[in-house]
Amino acid sequence: MSANSLSDIRVIEIGTSIAVPYGCQILADFGAEVIKVERCGGGDEARRWAPVREGVSVTFLAFNRHKKSVVIDYKDARGKQVLEELIASADVVVQNLRPGALAAAGFDWERLRELNPRLIYVEMTGYGRTGPRHLQPAYDAMLQAYSGVVAMTGSDDGPPARVPLSMMDMSTGMWLALGVFEALRRRDKTGQGVHIEVSLLQTALAWVTAPLMSVAAGEPVPERLGSGFRGNVPNGAFPTSDGYVFLSAGNNDTFHRLLDAIEAPELANEPGFEDNLARVRNRRLVNDRLSEATSAFTTDELLARLTTAGVPHSAVNTLDRVLTDPQVQALGQIVTVEHPRLRDLSVVSAPITFDGEYLEHRGHAPELGVDTVAVLGSLGLAAQEIDALIEAHVIEAAPQGVAS
Structure with a gap:
């Protein structure tokens, strides 16, 4: 199914790792134009995360489909102006840089609202906006540990264990996307943008809702049960x-x-x-x-x-068996698509169908900077201006037509 509910929405993703990229991928799945703004000198660190096949990170592929990539040094005055113009053209800006980093570069909420009063600004952090740890760096596993998940996971005769999936990252991305849908609906009614905040810790607390409420009600702290479940046996x-x-x-x-x-x-x-x-x-x-x-x-x-x-x-099941499982195959959610480097690539479609059809797979994760020239051109920059910015290392551009 060709998704077009967000086809008139432009999203600027200033994000790395998994949470923000996954949330913006959901928006892209529903048709939004997602422009991924990456740093000069390498872009999103997830581009180098294992496993890497034919020079391509499969992890990066998993969370960045349907996007465009532009590379801008917005700490440079000329790059800052380019990003300002890009933000002025957008409906949504989503970022998960180190707390305060984007504001320090001149892009706090007040400035963003000046540039674009209808802008929806989504700020994702590790521990939230306030509190003694709000400036601390955070990854998925840290929040599994901090929220009590690690203490509940594993066998009672062994060490605590993390869930070996990016559950906090991905579910924060889901809340991010849900918040954007709500904000767009609200903007339809009010004409105004809004500042949305999500964090890994808030998502983690939502995950532990039931056991947390039980402990607050006087029940003992849950022990580690291996593969068991505290609510029923067996x-x-x-x-x-x-x-x-x-x-x-x-x-x-x-x-x-x-x-x-x-x-x-x-x-x-x-x-x-x-x-x-x-x-x-x-x-x-x-x-x-x-x-x-x-x-x-x-x-x-x-x-x-x-x-x-x-x-x-x-x-x-092990994952290799999942790929060939008759029930999984019957659902049709995992599809094989052509990739310019990896040839046949198995892709997991968004886990929802409309009238029996999955959202259409429209393209792979972009090569770093492959859309820089086209996107800046759409803002009105002349070819000579773009060439000068490339020469000055304010922006970076890769050959068009290459997907990572």
């Missing part, structure tokens, strides 16, 4: 004779069907197994006894039995 990865299966039984009816499936119906009558609250109190005993039973089956045997019994379950 819920987690259970061993088979050749691997693991993830299963869950959220009520007694499902639990009894599970016991029948693993040929252990007698456990229903044992002390500590009678209902979910009892099983939660006796978590280790219940999990140990169930593990003894599930270990008698191969993974395929147990998956088949749980399917027949109607017990929620999943294979513990």
Whole structure:
């Protein structure tokens, strides 16, 4: 499906790493013109993040599709003027530079509003606008640790662990995009722009809403449960004779069907197994006894039995198996597209369909500076002016028609 709901919206992304690039990619997926403003001498650091194939960071590809890249040294007076003109032409500016860095370069909210009263300005930080840590640098894993996620993750007999995904970054990007949609709707009614603030910490606190509220209500701090879940037992990865299966039984009816499936119906009558609250109190005993039973089956045997019994379950898939999984393939969300360097590239479409169709894949992440000349030309700069800025190292430009 060709997305055009934001086709008349210009977004200036002054962002690095994952959170802001991902949020702006969502806007680009919905048709916005996203112009990624990058620094001279290398651009977004994510361009050099592993894994790198054929000189291209796959991580960068994952979060920067459908964008244009311009390279401007806006600390230079001439570059600052170029960025001012670009901002004046925009609907949205999104940035996640070091706190205060953009303002120090002459682009605080007051100045941005002078340049463009209808501008929507999104400022993303690590720890928020105020507080003792508001100037501290932050990455996803730091906020997992700071918000209590790391303390809850891992096995009780091992060290705490992070979730090995950029969950805080990506979900902050989602909130960013949602905020822009709301701000655009508000601007339609008021004609005025707005200053939006999001942070990794605020997103992290949203992730821990339920356990945080439980502790505030007097419950003990959650212990590390490995693959388990504090709300019900059984819920987690259970061993088979050749691997693991993830299963869950959220009520007694499902639990009894599970016991029948693993040929252990007698456990229903044992002390500590009678209902979910009892099983939660006796978590280790219940999990140990169930593990003894599930270990008698191969993974395929147990998956088949749980399917027949109607017990929620999943294979513990590795990513290579995910790519070839029949259910994943049936959804059609992962598509193979041609890439000028990597040839066939698997791309994960935005996780939403409209009338059964995914948003259209319109292009890859841009080569550094590939759109500098065209974008500056659209602002009215003459070719001679652009050449002079390139010569003075105020801007950088790459050959057009190359995608990273």
